[in-house]
Amino acid sequence: MKWKNRGHEFDGVYDNIQKLDKYYLFGAGEYGEQICGLLEKELMILGFLDNDSRKQHTLYCGKMIYSLDEVEEKLDETTGIIVTVSPYTRLPVMQQLMQKGLAQDKQVFTMEMFMMVYAAYKNGKVYIPSISFLPSTRCNLRCEACLNFTPYMKHFDERPWEQIQADVDTFFSCIDYIMLFHISGGEPMLYPHMKKLVEYIDTNYRKKIHILRTVTNGTVLPKPELLDALAEHNVEVTVDDYREAVPNSVETFSKLLERLEKHQVKYEINKVDEWIDLAPLTTHHEDWSEQRLQNQFESCHVPWQELRDGKLFSCNYASYAMVAGLAKTDETEYFDLRSYTSEKRKELIEFRMGYNVKGYVEFCKNCSGYIDINPNKVEPAKQAAR
Template identity: 30%
Template structure:
């Protein structure tokens, strides 16, 4: 969306009426866990709904899990948030519509509904997801890496620790609460100061995050100092599961799980990934009009922000691919947090930027990206270059 009235775009927009609302989360899994943490912080969590009988019996994260039938019989006037992957999301949505239930999809709820509601009704600047890319180096050479890390030399320079401190400080000076804050790479466990980064950010800002996480490919075992800091600051280890493409990783994953279980570190292994999407980053520049690029950007609306040296990038992939593949395009596609006024106008500008407003209405890297249509270009997950 192109800015027409910077800082005033939402003046006529009415937030969803969520006052005194408590939500049921449909899906007692990883997405549901994150929603539970954030909603509980704001006193907006009602309970879990899941049709898995085992989860109903055992509970989830110390909470009761009820069946959908129970919800229909007891709480059907309440609102549900669907916490499921895209395939299951469509089926659940269809069922809820047939039963005339009120619901939100988790992505829409976190990316737009909550940010607008919290700002207009509670003066809270809320964001779904942001990341610090501590290193572009990686232990793998995935041919279709969405960050282009296969092109990065193993001896390339990482972010300085002080740069990470500055990136976090400026970001959290502007944001009141974030659903999930992530340290990523490349492979973040290659970064020699990762434990210090976790300690600094965790000590200063853990109470402003729902989930504090590290996303890893699982090829490196964390040392004891990092494990201790992850326990102390309640860091979630997300492990991307590439065992389908690289079968010998299973042994490493088993070692990791033993460490996490022994040390009491929260972790989540993704389902074994078979398919990625080819975003088209290595294709030739597409000839598209401004209107087409804006439409592509508005359909995509990636939630993946990046904070880096005082700059907020709307799409972490656009920034990393441009840098790592040497395109050097879109170098001005960021919001300078240091130049934002420390007043209500600055907060409104930041909210609008997070919702997708910008001077151009798109990113220059959109011309090298399939956007939402990337799903038409499936590729083998984690296929390695030789």
């Protein structure tokens, strides 16, 4: 979105929040648990809503789970609904609520919107839902449709420890709480300072982080010391399952799971049916109007921003493209945390929710967009020729 009233874009949303005095959380899952834990001391949480009939009429976090139909008549003008469903599966739930005549940002709020606005306006705090942090772009795979653009890189960008440490310190000097700090890549298990990084974050900033997570492509075996550090510092690991696309990784994948179990690292396996290709070389939107580019940016719904060099980048894929030499960026596309002061708190949360000076980023001119709008569905992890 294009900034029109910088620092005041969410005044109206907070006015609406102030009219509410009780809430349901829609989504009795991991996010619901997190939000309930954060809010239940301050707000009246009446219970959860969930479309899964197996969950309904059971307790979750000590609260009853209902269907939307059951509570519909109780949804008066002082009752809000906070949607605590993953951004990836949220759309049908939002549509379901809109079909009941409920208005977004008036009675219905995404968890990100509610938490950021409530924290900033009510408590003077900066709450951030997530951040993507890449210590290195080095990767042993070469996926054709890599969202980090590995096949286009002339060399990997392996960042020195001093820069990484400075970024982490700068970030947490501005942020009071983050739901998910995600260490990504590249292949994070190949980053030589990975152990030091998780130790540093956990030791210094754990109170500000709900989930510290990293990812691996499932084709490398981390050293035992790193596995011990992941377990000790409570880092969750997403293990991408690329065994079909990379058949010679099958044995390594099994060994990796064994080692994660042995070292008691918390992990989950991620297997998806398709990827998207942002297609930076064949997408040409250079002749699009400003309005059309703004519409593209707004409908793209990229949930991530990247932290790099003391800045938050508006779209992490645009930022990755810049590092890979595929895109240019300008100062309108990042929020410089190094010059942050508390007076900029509301601007910062606006930026994190998708506001910036132009209402889009330059890379939108050569990008086919994120999941909701991208027509280029491709095979996951298909390897490019070396």
